[in-house]
Amino acid sequence: MAAITHLSSEVISIILGNVSVSIKDVVSFASTCKGFHDMINDDNVLWQNKLYQRWPDLKRVYNKRKYERHINFKNEVKASVKCRKELWHYVEQMSDLHYYKDDLSDSDMKDFDSLFHLEKGAYHMNYYFVIDELMSILAQSPRESNLTHRYYVKKLLRYLQQCRLKSIWQEFINYPEEQQILEQAATIVAQWYQPRKHVSYSRVKASLTSIAQQVLECLKKEHSEHSIFSTPTELFSFWENNNIDDNQWNIKEGKQIIDTLRKVLFDEVGFCGWLCVDPAITSQKYTFIDCVLEKKNGNAVSLAIVFHSVARRLGIRCDLISFPSHFFLSWKSKYNTTNPEDEECFYIDVLHRGSILTRNDCPKIRGTKKCPIANFSTYNKTSPTEIMLRMINYLQMVSRDKRTELRSLLELQHLIEPDNIDTIAQLGRYYIQHHMDLSDLMVKLIEIQNNSKNSRCAEVRRAEMMLNKFRNYTKHLPYNIIRQKENKEKRR
Incomplete structure (x- = not known):
């Protein structure tokens, strides 16, 4: 019988790469002799496979680091194991320190900062290691986990996610106005309120871009001569990542895009509006942009954000206009003109399948008989910050009896204002x-x-x-x- 030393390094790597072989087994095998130690130490593919086998959710994080020339996956495994041990040491101490408290202040978790804050010497991947470990604990059945640990893990996860989002928010408000795009503001709200869920901004952007692509395909069938089909790719990329100050098309071509967008959004994709405002039967899912894009059902604010974000990707400017109990999207063929009031103004009602209201229509708001807009062509568009506060007010209404959620919303409101x-x-x-x-x-x-x-x-x-x-x-x-x-x- 051939000894294991007679096997090639490729065969040994395949054996150790099996799912049933743990990281601890690989380390033990490497310690048997110098030859095996050197062989395994240099096998970066093996360590990458073991990392993904043990912590599969980290694969999406490392895929974003493809721009790096080389990642030493053995060092990543060592750093991950070390970080998780330190995390568990911290979690196990929390009950003795805080068991008598009704709720934990952020100051109670400041010692936790050294585990993930780069400024305090933490490894650059520790944030993701900690998130992965906390999420995996909460993914277990409560019957199979330590309930005390589970309680404090929820507190730590909320704190960790909100520390990150505070930094993201500060970056967002320091952007120039043209880069403060609505879908990012809406994503921040969704991420803040749902700390136990992976809410990916890149996935939100991809979903909106996919809808814009569907609109283009439908538009090509009906209006193949449209100027948008001679638009450079770079311009589409600019519209995706920036607010635009004017429409890119004349009134005829602009209406063609809007009509096609309404058709795709409400007829083909199947988005619909949620009209009920009774907190007893309404739900937060109609506000969060990730849920709305997934379930195709949203309230006036979330649907207006979706419509606006897709329209912007197609060179259409339409502004969100807030009323006491409703949201409209306003649209003009041109904004940057000598006399803006001379341009005809239209209002898009996303709760009624994108129906377009003109000067002769009266929006039915709270039973008013006359149009509440004093001057139909004059309005103030709603900023991303105002949109976020409107979303928070709605969430506070439906979370009135939920203590932790109410605190979270008040803290987000305090962050914004x-x-x-x-x-x-x-x-x-x-x-x-x-x-x-x-x-x-x-x-x-x-x-x-x-x-x-x-x-x-x-x-x-x-x-x-x-x-x-x-x-x-x-x-x-x-x-x-x-x-x-x-x-x-x-x-x-």
């Missing part, structure tokens, strides 16, 4: 109710006071009163925490 006193008050009320840290809110209130030019204005006085209230609470916080801890000890 950091100087909004009402949001700070609501968030502070939640933190006080659950004996949480108020230091970040207090810093913001001091900042509002210092930045105000008029020390007597109502907002500054409100900030001062709220700051005094928070300071008074903070003085008594240690006593409240001790009482809370004692009560939980008694219940145990």
